[in-house]
Amino acid sequence: xxxxxxxxxxxxxxxxxxxxxxxxxxxxxxxxxxxxxxxxxxxxxxxxxxxxxxxxxxxxxxxxxxxxxxxxxxxxxxxxxxxxxxxxxxxxxxxxxxxxxxxxxxxxxxxxxxxxxxxxxxxxxxxxxxxxxxxxxxxxxxxxxxxxxxxxxxxxxxxxxxxxxxxxxxxxxxxxxxxxxxxxxxxxxxxxxxxxxxxxxxxxxxxxxxxxxxxxxxxxxxxxxxxxxxxxxxxxxxxxxxxxxxxxxxxxxxxxxxxxxxxxxxxxxxxxxxxxxxxxxxxxxxxxxxxxxxxxxxxxxxxxxxxxxxxxxxxxxxxxxxxxxxxxxxxxxxxxxxxxxxxxxxxxxxxxxxxxxxxxxx
Amino acid sequence: xxxxxxxxxxxxxxxxxxxxxxxxxxxxxxxxxxxxxxxxxxxxxxxxxxxxxxxxxxxxxxxxxxxxxxxxxxxxxxxxxxxxxxxxxxxxxxxxxxxxxxxxxxxxxxxxxxxxxxxxxxxxxxxxxxxxxxxxxxxxxxxxxxxxxxxxxxxxxxxxxxxxxxxxxxxxxxxxxxxxxxxxxxxxxxxxxxxxxxxxxxxxxxxxxxxxxxxxxxxxxxxxxxxxxxxxxxxxxxxxxx
Ligand SMILES: Nc1ncnc2c1ncn2[C@@H]1O[C@H](COP(=O)(O)OP(=O)(O)O)[C@@H](O)[C@H]1O
Ligand SMILES: [Mg+2]
Numbered sequence: 001x002x003x004x005x006x007x008x009x010x011x012x013x014x015x016x017x018x019x020x021x022x023x024x025x026x027x028x029x030x031x032x033x034x035x036x037x038x039x040x041x042x043x044x045x046x047x048x049x050x051x052x053x054x055x056x057x058x059x060x061x062x063x064x065x066x067x068x069x070x071x072x073x074x075x076x077x078x079x080x081x082x083x084x085x086x087x088x089x090x091x092x093x094x095x096x097x098x099x100x101x102x103x104x105x106x107x108x109x110x111x112x113x114x115x116x117x118x119x120x121x122x123x124x125x126x127x128x129x130x131x132x133x134x135x136x137x138x139x140x141x142x143x144x145x146x147x148x149x150x151x152x153x154x155x156x157x158x159x160x161x162x163x164x165x166x167x168x169x170x171x172x173x174x175x176x177x178x179x180x181x182x183x184x185x186x187x188x189x190x191x192x193x194x195x196x197x198x199x200x201x202x203x204x205x206x207x208x209x210x211x212x213x214x215x216x217x218x219x220x221x222x223x224x225x226x227x228x229x230x231x232x233x234x235x236x237x238x239x240x241x242x243x244x245x246x247x248x249x250x251x252x253x254x255x256x257x258x259x260x261x262x263x264x265x266x267x268x269x270x271x272x273x274x275x276x277x278x279x280x281x282x283x284x285x286x287x288x289x290x291x292x293x294x295x296x297x298x299x300x301x302x303x304x305x306x307x308x309x310x311x312x313x314x315x316x317x318x319x320x321x322x323x324x325x326x327x328x329x330x331x332x333x334x335x336x337x338x339x340x341x342x343x344x345x346x347x348x349x350x351x352x353x354x355x356x357x358x359x360x361x362x
Numbered sequence: 363x364x365x366x367x368x369x370x371x372x373x374x375x376x377x378x379x380x381x382x383x384x385x386x387x388x389x390x391x392x393x394x395x396x397x398x399x400x401x402x403x404x405x406x407x408x409x410x411x412x413x414x415x416x417x418x419x420x421x422x423x424x425x426x427x428x429x430x431x432x433x434x435x436x437x438x439x440x441x442x443x444x445x446x447x448x449x450x451x452x453x454x455x456x457x458x459x460x461x462x463x464x465x466x467x468x469x470x471x472x473x474x475x476x477x478x479x480x481x482x483x484x485x486x487x488x489x490x491x492x493x494x495x496x497x498x499x500x501x502x503x504x505x506x507x508x509x510x511x512x513x514x515x516x517x518x519x520x521x522x523x524x525x526x527x528x529x530x531x532x533x534x535x536x537x538x539x540x541x542x543x544x545x546x547x548x549x550x551x552x553x554x555x556x557x558x559x560x561x562x563x564x565x566x567x568x569x570x571x572x573x574x575x576x577x578x579x580x581x582x583x584x585x586x587x588x589x590x591x592x593x594x595x596x597x598x599x600x601x602x603x604x
Contacts, residue, residue, distance in 0.1 A: 008457075008458065009458075220458055220462060220465060223451070223454055224451055227451045227454060230413060232462075234433050234434075234437055235437060235462055235463055235466075235513070236437035236438045
């Protein structure tokens with residue numbers, strides 16, 4: 001167990017890493033007491049994207065598959081949550097059923113798409129293109145569902161206005177709701193401290209779980225698939241199965257973000273399937289360092305916060321700055337900011353060994 | 363027979379890299395394939411492992427036709443290869459490289475011990491936490507060899523295992539191959555280096571333009587004038603006579 005957590009593959013390890021991480025989490029617990037409800041609402045929207053980002057890091061950084069269509073699963077998770085929850089609106093279980101529905105729908109779709117893609121022997125940039133095209137096709141499809149005939153049960157898809165009361169529909173998408181027995185329910189609105197604590201809890205849990213996964217024998221196999229799939233296969237690894245499984249896990253995580261997004265804001269539109277929505281997670285993960293789950297989490301939160309600060313002061317500049325950041329990192333630090341640390345420790349090793357050899361000569 | 367191929371055929375564009383080859387190897391047997399560059403030796407290996415699918419022909423391994431199986435399924439039936447390109451993962455640590463092979467057969471403390479024992483066997487124990495790309499070429503050859511052997515295969519394919527090795531290292535590789543052969547694993551070696559083939563001294567097949575040009579014991583091959591002319595050229599013939 002210790003080996004799984006402290007890890008072979010995930011680069012963050014050692015006492016300093018764990019202590020800083022624990023302090024960060026403990027410090028975060030005080031945030032709701034320090035900021036207003038509006039700030040918390042914003043912060044919750046950043047935190048809920050962490051699952052999407054870690055899923056992409058797992059898929060890209062650990063398995064070598066760059067999906068440009070994670071938003072497809074984000075959107076499917078979100079829409080499925082909305083559709084299920086609207087249809088069960090009278091039940092106290094509507095929201096939790098929506099959570100289950102969102103994840104199941106995304107995983108089933110990912111299994112199908114993964115099977116077609118990986119068992120069709122697609123690789124590299126072709127996988128990126130297929131995933132991007134699929135999500136854009138879904139976007140255009142949903143955009144033309146404004147007509148009254150586009151209903152699933154009582155949920156009206158609403159074309160480019162999307163799902164939920166904000167889009168003008170009669171039905172509201174319920175917030176996260178947990179039945180507490182005796183006919184009572186705990187409704188967790190997107191701006192509430194409870195939503196925030198739920199997110200922190202889920203992030204810590206997901207992080208530890210994924211860490212154990214990438215440090216397990218499955219993770220070692222993924223590293224081999226990333227570095228040289230053909231060689232991994234001649235060592236006996238079913239690479240198409242490994243890629244498909246990772247694809248499904250990434251999809252489940254993206255769906256988690258999607259359904260939390262819908263539970264947070266009570267609406268969703270087809271724009272969540274768009275190009276921008278697909279590129280942003282790639283920027284967070286690439287800039288921070290795709291080969292570390294912790295870096296992906298920090299990248300997602302910090303860059304979203306930074307982009308919002310920019311947007312407040314300078315409108316559309318935020319996207320351009322983020323795009324420029326991506327290009328710079330890809331050119332200068334292909335492994336992301338995380339590699340600065342590795343380069344630093346390598347430099348230190350070189351210096352200390354050259355010092356040693358000098359003192360030996362002297 | 364452990365493995366036999368019948369009328370195995372593979373064409374790359376206009377190049378016939380494997381031209382109706384019939385060949386077989388028995389359990390625990392060691393054989394060698396030689397031939398000039400481009401003769402189709404590596405292609406033959408990749409047809410056996412499944413990296414390339416044959417255009418037609420059959421590959422019978424342990425009594426079953428494996429010619430339609432994907433590479434991982436063939437590996438799991440007991441075929442392992444060290445490719446000409448070494449087959450180590452340069453960005454992974456030496457420990458992870460070895461773990462990749464061994465974790466398929468054991469776990470926990472047994473796995474850790476086995477990794478250390480195998481690496482010690484290969485003189486690589488001190489490199490455990492280094493990235494494989496930091497090793498010397500000879501060390502990477504050994505690691506690649508160790509990874510191929512690690513799964514205890516029934517058939518071990520070694521593509522140019524001594525390329526880039528010193529004389530002493532080559533001698534150790536010969537010993538290693540004899541040792542593996544003695545455990546009941548069938549070994550097929552592709553080599554370029556005649557000195558090595560002579561040290562190995564096992565039944566040998568000569569490939570040329572995708573075909574079996576000659577086969578027999580090493581001395582049959584060495585005294586075959588056609589082989590001398592084809593494979594070694596005039597200087598080679600002179601060298602052989604010395
Ligand atoms: N993947 C490939 N695509 C196209 N041609 C190939 C491929 N692999 C090998 N060949 C061709 O097949 C022939 C045999 O190559 P190879 O098996 O590598 O020979 P050897 O290992 O005996 O040197 C050569 O003419 C080579 O150019
Ligand atoms: Mg070759």
